[in-house]
Amino acid sequence: MASSMLDRLKAGGKKLTKPRKAILAVLEQSPLPITAADVHDRLKAQRKPADLVTVYRNLAMLQELGLVNTVGLHDGQMRYEVRHGREHHHHIQCRGCGKIVDLMLCPIKKLTALVEAKTKFAVDSHTLEFFGWCPQCR
Amino acid sequence: MASSMLDRLKAGGKKLTKPRKAILAVLEQSPLPITAADVHDRLKAQRKPADLVTVYRNLAMLQELGLVNTVGLHDGQMRYEVRHGREHHHHIQCRGCGKIVDLMLCPIKKLTALVEAKTKFAVDSHTLEFFGWCPQCR
DNA sequence: GTGTTACATGCAAGTCACTTGCAATTGTAA
DNA sequence: TTACAATTGCAAGTGACTTGCATGTAACAC
Numbered sequence: 001m002a003s004s005m006l007d008r009l010k011a012g013g014k015k016l017t018k019p020r021k022a023i024l025a026v027l028e029q030s031p032l033p034i035t036a037a038d039v040h041d042r043l044k045a046q047r048k049p050a051d052l053v054t055v056y057r058n059l060a061m062l063q064e065l066g067l068v069n070t071v072g073l074h075d076g077q078m079r080y081e082v083r084h085g086r087e088h089h090h091h092i093q094c095r096g097c098g099k100i101v102d103l104m105l106c107p108i109k110k111l112t113a114l115v116e117a118k119t120k121f122a123v124d125s126h127t128l129e130f131f132g133w134c135p136q137c138r
Numbered sequence: 139m140a141s142s143m144l145d146r147l148k149a150g151g152k153k154l155t156k157p158r159k160a161i162l163a164v165l166e167q168s169p170l171p172i173t174a175a176d177v178h179d180r181l182k183a184q185r186k187p188a189d190l191v192t193v194y195r196n197l198a199m200l201q202e203l204g205l206v207n208t209v210g211l212h213d214g215q216m217r218y219e220v221r222h223g224r225e226h227h228h229h230i231q232c233r234g235c236g237k238i239v240d241l242m243l244c245p246i247k248k249l250t251a252l253v254e255a256k257t258k259f260a261v262d263s264h265t266l267e268f269f270g271w272c273p274q275c276r
Numbered sequence: 277g278t279g280t281t282a283c284a285t286g287c288a289a290g291t292c293a294c295t296t297g298c299a300a301t302t303g304t305a306a
Numbered sequence: 307t308t309a310c311a312a313t314t315g316c317a318a319g320t321g322a323c324t325t326g327c328a329t330g331t332a333a334c335a336c
Contacts, residue, residue, distance in 0.1 A: 015283055015332045036323080051286045056323065058284095072212045074265070076294085077322060092259055101257050107245050108266075115268055119239050121230055123270035127212070128246075130253055132261035153303045153312055174294080189315045194294065196313095214323085215293060 005084055008065050019043075019050035023058045024082075032100050033071040033079030033091065073100070073129055092130035096137025103130065143222055146203050157181075157188035161196045162220075170238050171209040171217035171229065211238070211267055230268035234275025241268065 005024065009016065026042045027034070034042075036059055040052045059080050062068040071079040073093050079100075090103045112123050132138075143162065147154065164180045165172070172180075174197055178190045197218050200206040209217040211231050217238075228241045250261050270276075 013283080017284060017332065019285070053287080053324080054285055060324095070212070072210060074208070074210045074216075078212075092253060092257055092261070094259065095262070101259070103253060103256070105249075105252070105256075107249050111243075111245050114243070115230060115241060116270075118241070118243075119230055120273045121232065121239070121268070121270040122276045123230070123268050124233070125270070126266065126268045128264065128266045130259070130261050130264045132254075132259040132263070135258045138260045151312080155303065155313060157314070191295080191316080192314055198295095 005067055005082075008067055012061075012065050014061065014065075018048070019054050020058055022046070022048040022050060023055060024062075027062075027068065027080060027082045028084075030081070032102065033069075033081040035077045035079050037077070039080075071129070072127065090128045090130070092132060094134035094137050095131055096133055099134050101134075143205055143220075146205055150199075150203050152199065152203075156186070157192050158196055160184065160186040160188060161193060162200075165200075165206060165218060165220045166222075168219070170240065171207075171219040173215045173217050175215070177218075209267070210265060228266045228268070230270060232272035232275050233269055234271055237272050239272075 022043055023039060026039050036055045039055045043050050063070055067083055068080045069083050088106055091100050092103055093100050108126050116123050160181055164177050174193045177193045181188050201208055205221055206218045207221050226244055229238050230241055231238050246264050254261050
């Protein structure tokens with residue numbers, strides 16, 4: 001696990017419990033954003049089961065500390081991905097099979113100043129997700 | 139109500155019931171996307187109450203016919219806005235008070251071809267929402 | 277090591293947005 | 307006016323996520 005993550009946990013007064021370490025490991029092993037239920041299932045598969053509530057609480061905590069990003073794809077559940085060492089990016093999801101692919105691009109940075117000028121808001125984040133049909137499903 | 143909406147309903151074999159007309163009117167009167175609960179409340183305020191289930195079913199139907207857009211802002215509920223006569227656009231929401239403002243811009247069209255080339259997906263839609271702090275809340 | 281304590285966990289129950297089953301109602305077109 | 311399919315309202319169900327609370331356990335001091 002990246003030591004920066006351990007440092008951030010320590011700085012937040014968080015303990016390194018067994019379930020917590022297992023949850024972090026699952027997140028780090030996943031190249032794509034996954035749901036709380038996914039994390040729960042993988043913990044069970046690895047014979048390190050933790051309560052789904054514990055998963056939810058840890059994901060919320062990691063998000064507050066800025067260690068994970070959330071990805072909402074409008075299918076009624078949040079997905080989570082570790083932030084550490086990864087560039088800001090977006091995703092595309094297939095409407096057929098649900099497959100998610102990373103898109104290592106973001107055209108929004110240049111736009112933020114324009115949005116701020118138009119709205120007088122202080123913009124602090126944005127979401128951008130694409131939907132369509134993957135090669136297998138179209 | 140825009141006659142195109144009536145035409146589309148008719149073409150879809152839909153009846154023009156009283157609750158349905160009232161729901162459409164509420165949507166058309168709202169300049170910003172609103173939730174099913176919002177629609178339900180406004181119907182009650184207008185003395186044209188309809189069951190929340192009826193609201194949900196009509197919103198789903200209108201979305202299928204392409205007469206309304208859905209807007210997901212990651213607060214656990216969908217919002218709906220009529221499509222008729224409005225350009226494709228996005229939104230910004232205040233993290234403090236929840237206020238939503240229309241952003242009449244979209245930088246994504248030009249990007250779609252690039253995304254399709256990179257992923258081999260057939261892109262058919264995208265979501266883009268901004269979050270920040272409005273002038274009153276920051 | 278032992279003790280202390282604040283943070284964490286697991287279970288049960290609760291919440292909230294949304295959906296489904298079904299009997300009763302109502303547009304619509306013949 | 308009749309007939310039938312679409313629609314509605316109510317009740318109950320679903321699924322993601324949250325909260326309350328008693329028990330468990332890192333982490334730090336001794």
